[in-house]
Amino acid sequence: MKDVRVEEGFYPSDLKDLSVRELDLLCDGIRAELIESVSACGGHLASNLGVVELTVALHRVFDAPRDRIVWDVGHQSYVHKMLTGRGSRMGTLRQYGGLSGFPKRSESIYDTFDTGHSSNSISAALGMAAARDLNGDNYHVIAVIGDGAMTGGMVYEALNNAGFRKGRLLIILNDNGMSISPNRGSLSQHLSGLRSSDRYIGAKDRVKDKLGDIPLVGNSLVHGIGAIKDAVKYTLVPGVVFEELGLTYLGPVDGHNLEDLISVFEDAREMNGPVIIHCVTKKGKGYRPAERHPDRFHGIGPFDRELGVALKKSEKPDYSAVFGKKLREMARRDERIVAVSAAMIEGTGLAGFAGEFPERTFDVGIAEEHAVTFAAGMATSGKRPFVAIYSTFMQRAYDQMLIDVCMQKLPVVFCLDRAGVVGADGETHQGIFDISYMSHMPNLTILAPSDESRLRMMMEYALEMDGPVAIRYPRGEAADLSMYPELTEYAEKKERPHARILRTGSDVTLAGCGSMTKVCLEVSELLAQKGIECTVIDAEIVRPLSGRDRQVYRRAAQETGLIVTVEDNVVTGGYGSLIEDLLRSEKVSFSKMGWPDAFVPHGSREELMKAYGLDAESIAGKIEVIQKKDQ
Numbered sequence: 001m002k003d004v005r006v007e008e009g010f011y012p013s014d015l016k017d018l019s020v021r022e023l024d025l026l027c028d029g030i031r032a033e034l035i036e037s038v039s040a041c042g043g044h045l046a047s048n049l050g051v052v053e054l055t056v057a058l059h060r061v062f063d064a065p066r067d068r069i070v071w072d073v074g075h076q077s078y079v080h081k082m083l084t085g086r087g088s089r090m091g092t093l094r095q096y097g098g099l100s101g102f103p104k105r106s107e108s109i110y111d112t113f114d115t116g117h118s119s120n121s122i123s124a125a126l127g128m129a130a131a132r133d134l135n136g137d138n139y140h141v142i143a144v145i146g147d148g149a150m151t152g153g154m155v156y157e158a159l160n161n162a163g164f165r166k167g168r169l170l171i172i173l174n175d176n177g178m179s180i181s182p183n184r185g186s187l188s189q190h191l192s193g194l195r196s197s198d199r200y201i202g203a204k205d206r207v208k209d210k211l212g213d214i215p216l217v218g219n220s221l222v223h224g225i226g227a228i229k230d231a232v233k234y235t236l237v238p239g240v241v242f243e244e245l246g247l248t249y250l251g252p253v254d255g256h257n258l259e260d261l262i263s264v265f266e267d268a269r270e271m272n273g274p275v276i277i278h279c280v281t282k283k284g285k286g287y288r289p290a291e292r293h294p295d296r297f298h299g300i301g302p303f304d305r306e307l308g309v310a311l312k313k314s315e316k317p318d319y320s321a322v323f324g325k326k327l328r329e330m331a332r333r334d335e336r337i338v339a340v341s342a343a344m345i346e347g348t349g350l351a352g353f354a355g356e357f358p359e360r361t362f363d364v365g366i367a368e369e370h371a372v373t374f375a376a377g378m379a380t381s382g383k384r385p386f387v388a389i390y391s392t393f394m395q396r397a398y399d400q401m402l403i404d405v406c407m408q409k410l411p412v413v414f415c416l417d418r419a420g421v422v423g424a425d426g427e428t429h430q431g432i433f434d435i436s437y438m439s440h441m442p443n444l445t446i447l448a449p450s451d452e453s454r455l456r457m458m459m460e461y462a463l464e465m466d467g468p469v470a471i472r473y474p475r476g477e478a479a480d481l482s483m484y485p486e487l488t489e490y491a492e493k494k495e496r497p498h499a500r501i502l503r504t505g506s507d508v509t510l511a512g513c514g515s516m517t518k519v520c521l522e523v524s525e526l527l528a529q530k531g532i533e534c535t536v537i538d539a540e541i542v543r544p545l546s547g548r549d550r551q552v553y554r555r556a557a558q559e560t561g562l563i564v565t566v567e568d569n570v571v572t573g574g575y576g577s578l579i580e581d582l583l584r585s586e587k588v589s590f591s592k593m594g595w596p597d598a599f600v601p602h603g604s605r606e607e608l609m610k611a612y613g614l615d616a617e618s619i620a621g622k623i624e625v626i627q628k629k630d631q
């Protein structure tokens, strides 16, 4: 028997001659490897365990990189990475300089499209297929998409287009009944109906056999199957929404049975037109803790393999937990409050709220655009929606924020979790653009808490406001700046957030936005040791600034002559730019620190801050240089 371990030199061509038994053994090895690497580096374990056979069968049947596979979201592409020459680098997954946790064209020719934000694979694949047809090529293009990602609106735009174009395209629907949490929505119910219909198509009983001897030649097969299935579809398959859209539906197939998968993929390979293959898989397959808690093992940090529990869990609450707890408290006394989530109830800290107020919790699926306009509709009708969405995913809903909410001055509270650099998920997930994409939105108030008490206070303030408010807060442990009396004395009061001086010094003003206020305080300590005295301002409010806020900045500028703004956002169009505009007529030196106009890669937050000069030591060093120049 061949050596079936995946290692650096393993490529799809190595799969071609293996027997099904050998492929099964290979799958066992892949699972062991996945558990080992993810337990060390963290990552998306459950999703990858669920697609082991599916990925092996895909690479066995198709001819990558000539045939092109697009992974939706891409969090389930680890097995694909292992089978395409990257096996021995799995130990570097998601680490600075190591393998990305998502497909990257720059990493491998087998990665055809950089994904990370969900529900775009069919669009990208359809574009590739259209270009292929124009070029007169004949390779296959395959989108692999989960049932969770199927809740995103772009999918329907793409299906509508694909069914109409009728060009050759394969869509593999990886249906495990789960998004991060159990999948919601009517499509999910439809899929669940198909799944439980107990009519898996198997190797012996697959479509072409079932329908008789239809010649395996292009269109005639499709038309043959189409015609016969038309007559029987409502009995053969209980709901054929895809067929109605112009796609050929094959399935459901057991997504862990290699023989069946290979067989159905081989059939689909011969078909023309858009085909969707419905594979039923189990999220977390093969690792008991992940099978039991697929949500916990969707995205997990390093964990103990034996016990199946995360290694280091901080005692302190993170911002999501502070947000969720506070919203529950507020909802108990204010019936207008509702929570809206786009498939991220757990991630955004809303699980407790959902448990206590199920009828006031709206998980709309991975549908950020819809979530925002849905909230706008509720706000027109007496509700106070708190829309909790990660900063990076809210990018999808720019127009809905601007036109559907801000233009109408609707009281929607945008709770932008994971604002700033998030770390290991990398480029697609860094929440470093939100101030820039919101700072020009008329009527929008933008707030950035520097610690947990300020987040609570800002939520109270947002509820009082009769208009749109965005609160951006970072990933991870909530800061506690209660040692600063300027902050604690008003912590739970309903006070308009305002630029607040935490420390006074005559040499430099450090103006920190959100999480960077704490860093500014550290910088001020470091500089004090060098005899440089700093005024530290906690911004709290990014815009609009009141007369009092302007005064705080102007006075500090006049008193110190040097203002340094520090933010966890790209510098362009960020907080610093707004303050620079404000102080344009002042005689003051100005320096803006934040992220460059670049896609920041994966790595730990600490490593990235250091690498980009945004840790306290680097900032202090840069200020020393500026100071010397100014003297």
Ligand SMILES: Cc1ncc(C[n+]2csc(CCOP(=O)(O)OP(=O)(O)O)c2C)c(N)n1
Pocket (backbone or CB within 6 Å): 047, 050, 073, 075, 076, 116, 117, 118, 145, 146, 147, 148, 149, 150, 174, 176, 178, 179, 180, 283, 298, 342, 343, 344, 366, 368, 393, 396
């Ligand atoms: C636009 C967008 N919103 C939210 C997410 C966060 N997210 C990542 S994976 C996922 C669930 C995907 O479920 P599914 O497609 O069924 O894949 P599975 O992990 O179940 O295999 C979500 C909500 C995202 N990546 N992109």
